[in-house]
Amino acid sequence: MLDPCKEREPRVITNALIEKCIDLQYPKGEVGRLLRLEGIPMEEVKEIRFEHLYILKIDHLWVLRSLVKLSLNSNLIEKIEGLETLIHLKELDLSFNKIQKIENLETLTNLEKISFYENLIETIDNLDNQQKMTVFSIGKNKIDDHSNVNYFRKFKALTSLNMAENPCSEEEYFRYYVAAFLPNLVYYEYKRIDEKERGKGSELFRDELRTLERKEEKERIENEQIEKEAQDAKSHSKMFVEHLQTGKLFDIMYTNDEEGKTLLELGEEVRELHAEYKNQFVEHCKEVFDIGEKHYYERQTELDNFTRSSENAKLENQLESIGHIENFLENKNAMFKNIKNLQQQLDHDVIDEDQFMAAMVDRRQDFEQMIHKTWKNLMELELQIFEQIEEVNQTIERVLSEMLNTFKEEVQAVFTNIRAAEVAYSENLNEAGIQFLTNMATMTDVEEIPKELKEMVYDRDSLNNAIVATHDVHMQAIDSREDLLNLRCKAWIEDLVDRMKNEEIHRNRYKLLEINHFLDIQQEEFNEITSLPEQIVRDEDEL
Structure with missing residues (x-):
């Protein structure tokens, strides 16, 4: 019998724990028994849940290289780590943990749904590579600056956002701020944003919005220039004279x-x-x-x-x-x-x-x-x-x-x-x-x-x-x-x-092998067509 106190001790994800969680996901009854007998290789598992397991550290998940959905909610996790090999991951749930910083998600470029609900995060950042993200939940954290909302302007696929119960979300007109500054967003706190809210938000925050748009336009121009210079340098490097058309050497x-x-x-x-x-x-x-x-x-x-x-x-x-x-x-x-x-x-x-x-x-x-x-x-x-x-x-x-x-x-x-x-x-x-x-x-x-x-x-x-x-x-x-x-x-x-x-x-x-292979096949065909008829072979054997 398992010791309840021992079960509540902080733990690290191990192969044994992974196997246990996979086993729990099998259906009950005869179907589950047959599936257990057949077994699912770890590298083929698509979905897994590590919930309410007092996990302190994420580890060993590289064995689940085909994983698409991962739930680690309701644990004791303090740091996002050990996920970089899960490049096929589309859904990640890290709700109800002790995470203070969003980090180490750069390789997970296929993420579509992410939840950090009820953690200790103060700033929204380090999500630039998640351009496929459609749903993001970061409610009940420590975000007190409403301008964190502006970080999501770069995510054109984002349709649903939840920032409820953060200090900034308690501000008057915060929902209108979200509606104005995220024009592509469809749902905030799982409720559809209507055009009236968007219009009122644009009116309330007109000056701040215009200032941000001017800043973004300036950054866009600067980034285009940097990108052009990088492309030019790459092209000119073939000529061995990159950057010499400018005063960079000086x-x-x-x-x-x-x-x-x-x-x-x-x-x-x-x-x-x-x-x-x-x-x-x-x-x-x-x-x-x-x-x-x-x-x-x-x-x-x-x-x-x-x-x-x-x-x-x-x-x-x-x-x-x-x-x-x-x-x-x-x-x-x-x-x-x-x-x-x-x-x-x-x-x-x-x-x-x-x-x-x-x-x-x-x-x-x-x-x-x-x-x-x-x-x-x-x-x-x-x-x-x-x-x-x-x-x-x-x-x-x-x-x-x-x-x-x-x-x-x-x-x-x-x-x-x-x-x-x-x-x-x-x-x-x-x-x-x-x-x-x-x-x-x-x-x-x-x-x-x-x-x-x-x-x-x-x-x-x-x-x-x-x-x-x-x-x-x-x-x-x-x-x-x-x-x-x-x-x-x-x-x-x-x-x-x-x-x-x-x-x-x-x-x-390759050509020499091709010639010899071609002629070998011709020789085999000749040998086959000139093989002795069965009757002649039998007669010769009898002799």
């Missing part, structure tokens, strides 16, 4: 260049020099981008031509192979027809067994010659196309390597200009710094000089060290970007060549 140089930022405080003249330097730098980067774009399309055109040439060669080779196969099949059909005629003649005593056997020996020799000739022709064609493709691939490698070298040489020339611009700026900065030191010696009020600048340029050595430091940071950023471009070029051509070689090796091996 900005990267100054990200960790505190000396360079501080030296801009030397005065208006330095800021003008900096602005001019930036314009030159960005223009040179755009030159690199234009070169990259031009050479990318040239490479693609060349690669497309080679690909077309290879495909045409393969097609011609295939057609010739088909011609040999059709010729073989035509001769085979004629031979099989002749063999059947001989078998009929034997059956009708037109020829005797010796004549039939002698004819079969001749036919076997002819068929073996046909098989060998076809095998030889097909193998010669395959060897021919293999050598052709190998030669084409070598040519592609050579041509594209030469094109990449030309591209890198043109880019190198522009990077030389970028470095020259950096050197010129550094020299101008040094002159401006010396002039600043000279002027500072005669200044009566040095308090106007920023503290960081004063500490950096208190004498010529410190000034020189600061300028050298900023120059080194810039040169390192420029060198790193050029090195990255060269490394990406090298990796691309190596990957392309390896892929083409592997694809051709795979194609060749």
Whole structure:
């Protein structure tokens, strides 16, 4: 007999508990008994309930990988965890627990119904991936800010929401707020929202709603821009010049260049020099981008031509192979027809067994010659196309390597200009710094000089060290970007060549297997059709 006190102890989900809950779900009576005998593998279970079991920690649920509905309500769960493998889950019930935060649901993108009723949640978040969610219940929690409602504006499929008995839901007109700010919502607290409620809510919260809509529109534009930049970067990465059409490389140089930022405080003249330097730098980067774009399309055109040439060669080779196969099949059909005629003649005593056997020996020799000739022709064609493709691939490698070298040489020339611009700026900065030191010696009020600048340029050595430091940071950023471009070029051509070689090796091996398999089948058919009639076999056995 089970100990009632022990049953109420906090527990973790184990395989034994899972098996017990599965067993409880079987129907009663004979049907249930038969189902238990047959058993349901854990990986096939679609629905399970762990209710009123004093569960403290979710665990071991990875064995239920086909689960669609999961109920964990009325337990002692404090943290959402251990659910990431349940990617088919559509319904999740975590009501009546001790959960304080919504988390670890990112992989559950098929969730449609979720309930966190009566927990300790204060903020609604971390549900961005649940775009299929239609029903969400988070009543009787600790949500006190009514703006949490706005989080649900991104869920276009959401039709039913329950936030009853939260502190924010006790506010006057809260239902009208929900109606106004969630225009796609159909039910709130399981009661349909009518148009009057929506209209009144829009009137009551007009200003707040307009402010939110303006903010969302701004965020939408910003997100579209970010997405476009990401797509552009992905596209431009094939050209090896991503982000070089903008001033991003220049900005990267100054990200960790505190000396360079501080030296801009030397005065208006330095800021003008900096602005001019930036314009030159960005223009040179755009030159690199234009070169990259031009050479990318040239490479693609060349690669497309080679690909077309290879495909045409393969097609011609295939057609010739088909011609040999059709010729073989035509001769085979004629031979099989002749063999059947001989078998009929034997059956009708037109020829005797010796004549039939002698004819079969001749036919076997002819068929073996046909098989060998076809095998030889097909193998010669395959060897021919293999050598052709190998030669084409070598040519592609050579041509594209030469094109990449030309591209890198043109880019190198522009990077030389970028470095020259950096050197010129550094020299101008040094002159401006010396002039600043000279002027500072005669200044009566040095308090106007920023503290960081004063500490950096208190004498010529410190000034020189600061300028050298900023120059080194810039040169390192420029060198790193050029090195990255060269490394990406090298990796691309190596990957392309390896892929083409592997694809051709795979194609060749498959073709050889295909040829041999085809001819093996033909040989089996011949053996079958030329097998001795049963009567001859019996007569020979008797002898």
